[in-house]
Amino acid sequence: MRGVVMYSAGDVRVEERPDPRIIEPTDAIIRLTATCVCGSDLWPYRGVEPADHQVMGHEYVGVVEEVGAEVKTVAPGDFVVGSFVISDNTCEICRAGFQSKCVHAEFVAQTIGTQAEKARIPYADGTLVKTPGEPDPAMIPDLLAASDVLGTGWFAAVAAQAGPGKTVAVVGDGAVGLMAILAAKQLGAERIIAMSRHPRRQELARHYGATDIVTERGDAGVAKIRELTGGLGAHSVVEAVGTQESFMQAVGATRGGGHLGYVGVNYDVQIPGIELFFAGIHTLGGPAPVRRFLPDLIALIWDRKIDPGKVFDLTLPLEAAAEGYRAMDERRATKVLLTL
Numbered sequence: 001m002r003g004v005v006m007y008s009a010g011d012v013r014v015e016e017r018p019d020p021r022i023i024e025p026t027d028a029i030i031r032l033t034a035t036c037v038c039g040s041d042l043w044p045y046r047g048v049e050p051a052d053h054q055v056m057g058h059e060y061v062g063v064v065e066e067v068g069a070e071v072k073t074v075a076p077g078d079f080v081v082g083s084f085v086i087s088d089n090t091c092e093i094c095r096a097g098f099q100s101k102c103v104h105a106e107f108v109a110q111t112i113g114t115q116a117e118k119a120r121i122p123y124a125d126g127t128l129v130k131t132p133g134e135p136d137p138a139m140i141p142d143l144l145a146a147s148d149v150l151g152t153g154w155f156a157a158v159a160a161q162a163g164p165g166k167t168v169a170v171v172g173d174g175a176v177g178l179m180a181i182l183a184a185k186q187l188g189a190e191r192i193i194a195m196s197r198h199p200r201r202q203e204l205a206r207h208y209g210a211t212d213i214v215t216e217r218g219d220a221g222v223a224k225i226r227e228l229t230g231g232l233g234a235h236s237v238v239e240a241v242g243t244q245e246s247f248m249q250a251v252g253a254t255r256g257g258g259h260l261g262y263v264g265v266n267y268d269v270q271i272p273g274i275e276l277f278f279a280g281i282h283t284l285g286g287p288a289p290v291r292r293f294l295p296d297l298i299a300l301i302w303d304r305k306i307d308p309g310k311v312f313d314l315t316l317p318l319e320a321a322a323e324g325y326r327a328m329d330e331r332r333a334t335k336v337l338l339t340l
């Protein structure tokens with residue numbers, strides 16, 4: 001099969017990789033319909049994470065081709081959406097709703113690599129969710145978004161306890177930040193403040209439900225959020241970037257007793273204990289348990305209540321993956337969909 005391999009930072013190639021096969025009785029083999037390039041794929045691309053002939057990709061939708069003897073909930077021919085973390089969905093951690101921390105958790109990005117024609121998905125019953133039928137081709141980007149960015153943005157909004165009567169501030173206007181805005185709106189937030197200085201992303205933010213746009217960053221951004229909230233700060237803040245400035249901006253924008261949901265992968269962030277101490281806020285974050293939300297997200301998409309697929313602003317064939325990485329690295333694209 002064809003698949004993406006990152007030879008080293010900045011060197012993305014599409015080449016022949018071995019066809020996956022069933023190894024464990026709980027595995028499924030899927031033929032991908034679409035995949036995409038994630039903001040987190042830029043970490044190895046830019047040399048922040050090591051890359052040495054690394055298989056790439058962790059977002060996926062496709063059709064089941066084959067299942068192991070113990071797989072019960074999906075069968076050949078089913079169209080499925082999967083999470084970017086493998087989970088059994090039965091252990092104590094999964095049952096508490098934190099499937100990304102499953103005792104059998106495995107990052108699809110590290111070992112499977114779904115920027116490819118096919119993928120072997122371990123713990124298929126606990127990782128994949130089938131759609132009610134074969135989706136309309138126009139719905140594929142929406143379903144693909146559920147595999148990571150929508151699920152992650154949704155988790156961030158839930159972690160920040162977005163809901164009726166709440167003012168939600170979202171730091172970050174990338175795909176995940178935009179999805180957190182969509183989620184906050186669906187969860188019933190009264191006011192949604194998007195922090196963005198990019199005109200096209202501001203437009204999408206408003207489309208997804210943002211009521212206010214703040215262009216200031218850092219301390220000025222915090223001051224603006226305080227000004228918009230009667231000096232209190234937002235009830236709910238989503239951090240969807242992962243830099244020192246964005247994280248401290250998110251902490252500063254959260255009101256005392258408020259909730260911060262953080263999902264930006266924050267390699268070099270140092271949180272001064274004393275600032276967190278005096279902030280007096282709840283925090284919850286990390287890799288999103290997308291599997292918890294998948295059944296509900298698929299239903300919302302199927303009923304055309306949400307349109308998360310609009311975050312994809314560049315579509316390329318898998319063979320042109322290298323150009324997709326370049327476009328995202330140079331910020332010419334928010335998110336790149338790869339067709340098969």
Ligand SMILES: [Zn+2]
Binds near residue numbers: 088089092094
């Ligand atoms: Zn588990």
